[in-house]
Amino acid sequence: xxxxxxxxxxxxxxxxxxxxxxxxxxxxxxxxxxxxxxxxxxxxxxxxxxxxxxxxxxxxxxxxxxxxxxxxxxxxxxxxxxxxxxxxxxxxxxxxxxxxxxxxxxxxxxxxxxxxxxxxxxxxxxxxxxxxxxxxxxxxxxxxxxxxxxxxxxxxxxxxxxxxxxxxxxxxxxxxxxxxxxxxxxxxxxxxxxxxxxxxxxxxxxxxxxxxxxxxxxxxxxxxxxxxxxxxxxxxxxxxxxxxxxxxxxxxxxxxxxxxxxxxxxxxxxxxxxxxxxxxxxxxxxxxxxxxxxxxxxxxxxxxxxxxxxxxxxxxxxxxxxxxxxxxxxxxxxxxxxxxxxxxxxxxxxxxxxxxxxxxxxxxxxxxxxxxxxxxxxxxxxxxxxxxxxxxxxxxxxxxxxxxxxxxxxxxxxxxxxxxxxxxxxxxxxxxxxxxxx
Amino acid sequence: xxxxxxxxxxxxxxxxxxxxxxxxxxxxxxxxxxxxxxxxxxxxxxxxxxxxxxxxxxxxxxxxxxxxxxxxxx
Numbered sequence: 001x002x003x004x005x006x007x008x009x010x011x012x013x014x015x016x017x018x019x020x021x022x023x024x025x026x027x028x029x030x031x032x033x034x035x036x037x038x039x040x041x042x043x044x045x046x047x048x049x050x051x052x053x054x055x056x057x058x059x060x061x062x063x064x065x066x067x068x069x070x071x072x073x074x075x076x077x078x079x080x081x082x083x084x085x086x087x088x089x090x091x092x093x094x095x096x097x098x099x100x101x102x103x104x105x106x107x108x109x110x111x112x113x114x115x116x117x118x119x120x121x122x123x124x125x126x127x128x129x130x131x132x133x134x135x136x137x138x139x140x141x142x143x144x145x146x147x148x149x150x151x152x153x154x155x156x157x158x159x160x161x162x163x164x165x166x167x168x169x170x171x172x173x174x175x176x177x178x179x180x181x182x183x184x185x186x187x188x189x190x191x192x193x194x195x196x197x198x199x200x201x202x203x204x205x206x207x208x209x210x211x212x213x214x215x216x217x218x219x220x221x222x223x224x225x226x227x228x229x230x231x232x233x234x235x236x237x238x239x240x241x242x243x244x245x246x247x248x249x250x251x252x253x254x255x256x257x258x259x260x261x262x263x264x265x266x267x268x269x270x271x272x273x274x275x276x277x278x279x280x281x282x283x284x285x286x287x288x289x290x291x292x293x294x295x296x297x298x299x300x301x302x303x304x305x306x307x308x309x310x311x312x313x314x315x316x317x318x319x320x321x322x323x324x325x326x327x328x329x330x331x332x333x334x335x336x337x338x339x340x341x342x343x344x345x346x347x348x349x350x351x352x353x354x355x356x357x358x359x360x361x362x363x364x365x366x367x368x369x370x371x372x373x374x375x376x377x378x379x380x381x382x383x384x385x386x387x388x389x390x391x392x393x394x395x396x397x398x399x400x401x402x403x404x405x406x407x408x409x410x411x412x413x414x415x416x417x418x419x420x421x422x423x424x425x426x427x428x429x430x431x432x433x434x435x436x437x438x
Numbered sequence: 439x440x441x442x443x444x445x446x447x448x449x450x451x452x453x454x455x456x457x458x459x460x461x462x463x464x465x466x467x468x469x470x471x472x473x474x475x476x477x478x479x480x481x482x483x484x485x486x487x488x489x490x491x492x493x494x495x496x497x498x499x500x501x502x503x504x505x506x507x508x509x510x511x512x
Binding site: 199 | 472
């Protein structure tokens with residue numbers, strides 16, 4: 001494997017390049033402006049006053065979120081309106097709702113929530129504030145990843161400014177992690193409850209019974225920024241970007257093989273060829289480490305669209321795209337990611353704790369062209385781990401492996417026959433052979 | 439895939455399950471064990487009226503209270 005050390009590594013602040021965008025990342029064009037409340041307020045209205053529709057009730061916010069089809073940006077794409085409606089209807093005098101901003105970005109290839117924290121923290125917090133006012137509650141938690149300390153610094157500063165500006169909301173900041181599964185919704189609620197931040201079984205949706213049994217409206221940081229944008233622009237304003245079916249923009253974290261992550265904001269409907277350039281013709285892992293592989297050429301005819309991607313058997317997930325270098329074999333990349341994910345099991349659920357290392361070993365053997373590797377064993381293990389855990393970590397890992405087997409069936413067959421064609425075609429002079437680690 | 443015959447749904451609390459395998463002994467009609475001894479629940483956990491008593495016994499006999507019988511799906 002060449003240069004695969006970046007798999008599983010959280011990018012440091014200077015490895016993330018944030019490109020200015022049309023809406024959420026607009027302030028990235030003027031460094032520091034989005035972090036300054038007064039500057040932010042020149043563009044975005046105070047949630048206490050509201051935008052074109054004034055201050056929003058829960059019913060109106062549900063209706064507006066539904067009108068723009070706002071899907072959660074943490075990866076699962078669950079409709080925000082449904083969550084909000086459930087939290088609103090579960091709210092009682094003794095079960096006052098809680099709002100949670102989930103910025104615990106545990107996915108190493110993702111840096112979009114990091115980018116928002118650094119360039120537009122107030123837009124994220126505006127969204128959470130809008131929801132708190134709509135639900136008539138005041139308690140808002142911000143959960144941040146321990147392995148990205150700049151996120152904490154950014155939100156601490158933003159909250160201090162809002163308190164100084166007289167916003168009477170109870171902002172509470174909590175760090176969690178490290179680890180891939182630390183950002184999972186139930187793991188976040190566990191961390192807020194003072195227990196280890198690891199996934200537990202959810203018997204009811206968080207919106208009905210979450211933190212201390214209270215209705216808990218927990219969404220990803222980008223989802224909150226989208227809510228902030230919706231409240232500030234109104235439905236018509238929000239629809240100015242994107243397509244009629246999928247209004248608005250989405251953040252993407254793009255990584256090539258050079259250890260850097262580029263965060264961009266694109267309108268739905270933008271062709272992948274415009275986003276990735278020539279890389280759109282290459283095989284790409286879309287949707288992150290729990291995502292699916294796009295075959296060479298698959299993205300060049302597709303647009304950034306949840307619906308189009310789904311129709312093509314792909315998932316946009318949390319907007320992560322990893323394009324391996326031409327000399328990186330996708331089977332080897334999958335093996336490296338699977339090994340990382342197996343190591344990130346919280347170790348609490350038997351099928352995940354036992355099954356992911358077994359799956360990683362088998363995919364690893366395949367990547368090394370070990371002819372003892374077995375296609376049917378990989379399929380069997382992927383089946384065994386699916387649907388058998390407190391969280392979707394085993395399911396996501398199995399999805400990645402299954403998609404490799406489907407999309408790269410020729411490559412997999414070649415490996416089973418003892419040959420990696422990528423390694424053969426990119427075989428290098430003896431002087432650099434020492435750089436290979438397998 | 440809901441069965442009109444369904445009177446309840448078996449669900450495993452995975453972090454609580456230690457793979458003791460008592461459930462598979464009590465209710466082999468629905469529960470088998472994987473290669474590491476953890477339960478594999480057939481048919482999405484649907485429990486028919488005929489198996490209701492055995493399902494309840496499987497739930498109460500779990501030493502870690504890791505098996506739950508939830509109300510039927512509509």
